[in-house]
Amino acid sequence: MEAFPFGLGDFGFGSNRQYGISEQYENFEIYQMHGLGNDFMVIDAVSQDFTPEDVPIAAWADRFRGVGFDQLLVVGCSETEGVDFRYRIFNADGSEVGQCGNGARCFARFVADKGLTDKKEICVETAKGIIFPKLSDNGMVTVNMGKPKFMxxxxxxxxxxxxxxxxxxxxxxxxxxxxxxxxxxxxxxxxxxxxxxxxxxxxxxxxxxxxxxxxxxxxxxxxxxxxxxxxxxxxxxxxxxxxxxxxxxxxxxxxxxxxxxxxxxxxxxx
Missing domain, CATH: 3.10.310.10 (Diaminopimelate Epimerase; Chain A, domain 1)
Known part of the structure; x- marks a missing residue:
């Protein structure tokens, strides 16, 4: 997994009105990460204000005219007691989904590398429940994805x-x-x-x-x-x-x- 920080202005979004980007996001910091080639734009909504519903995610995901990614991962605060973070996932078409395994691994590395937590096991709230990513001393991340459902x-x-x-x-x-x-x-x-x-x-x-x-x-x-x-x-x-x-x-x-x-x-x- 690799992380690369950018500002949206680096991609011309800040001044390009066709994307509908407001001025507050002109110098907005974003990160790009991947897990086995499954790639993500990651946004820290703990340290900076960000509302995913206000931005054109599908335009950002465009690999020819935008940044390019499979999913957008939003790192946020949770209002649930005992939960460390809230994790939201948006597909390249802008639709929000409940879970992403490679995204969860990148999420855990991101909050650790950014200094948002010093825990080795974090409690993360998703749209489909709680997950517990674990960070190893060698930098690897494992995630208990919970029990599969078949009905x-x-x-x-x-x-x-x-x-x-x-x-x-x-x-x-x-x-x-x-x-x-x-x-x-x-x-x-x-x-x-x-x-x-x-x-x-x-x-x-x-x-x-x-x-x-x-x-x-x-x-x-x-x-x-x-x-x-x-x-x-x-x-x-x-x-x-x-x-x-x-x-x-x-x-x-x-x-x-x-x-x-x-x-x-x-x-x-x-």
Missing amino acids: PSEIPFVPESGEGDDACIYGVHLESGIQPVSCVNMGNPHAVIVVDDVECAPVRETGSRIEPHRQFPERVNVGFMQVVGRTAIRLRVFERGVGETQACGTGACAAVVAGIRLGLLDEGKR
């Missing part, structure tokens, strides 16, 4: 093929036919598809059809998983509101959970 109402997902609530595989009805998926919620919704080879998987074609599908009322992240062995997978993810990304932390968690449920992976292994 269709918890994804959320609307079955249309008569499957029960405890099914490991559901059918998504596409024009080309019924696509089998495993549904997992890791703080955000995931549909996992098992493929023979991720290199030639139709990630953009199929992902773009399933992501906004009517059976997923809140849209969905679509993972394409190749099982390499009982303890290893290869994965590509078409993220909700973003498209294919270089990595997806919750997507990796969802894929492993789905693989275990399907009997393709061993439980309790690394």
Whole structure:
């Protein structure tokens, strides 16, 4: 993970009215970070005033005309007793989401490197609950993402093929036919598809059809998983509101959970 501080004025946003940026953000400090290539704009809303609803996030996320990123991470104060920070996540299209695994790791490194906390384990409030990132002495960050959820109402997902609530595989009805998926919620919704080879998987074609599908009322992240062995997978993810990304932390968690449920992976292994 690397962090690079910038001012929005460095990108011409301060004087460029087409982006609708108010003068208060002309010299606003931002950071760029990434986890395994999954990249973020990070904004410290503890030390400076920032309201994400007031800015054109999608314009900032544009890789040709803006800064360019998969998600915007906003580091804020929590009003909940015993909670260290509030963590808000916005996709490249401007939609707010409940969780981001790689983002949580970057979040923890950010607050530590910025001197906002000296704790090794921090309590962070997200839209979908509390997470506890841990910082190791070697600079690595681990995050307990909580228990996965499988009930269709918890994804959320609307079955249309008569499957029960405890099914490991559901059918998504596409024009080309019924696509089998495993549904997992890791703080955000995931549909996992098992493929023979991720290199030639139709990630953009199929992902773009399933992501906004009517059976997923809140849209969905679509993972394409190749099982390499009982303890290893290869994965590509078409993220909700973003498209294919270089990595997806919750997507990796969802894929492993789905693989275990399907009997393709061993439980309790690394």
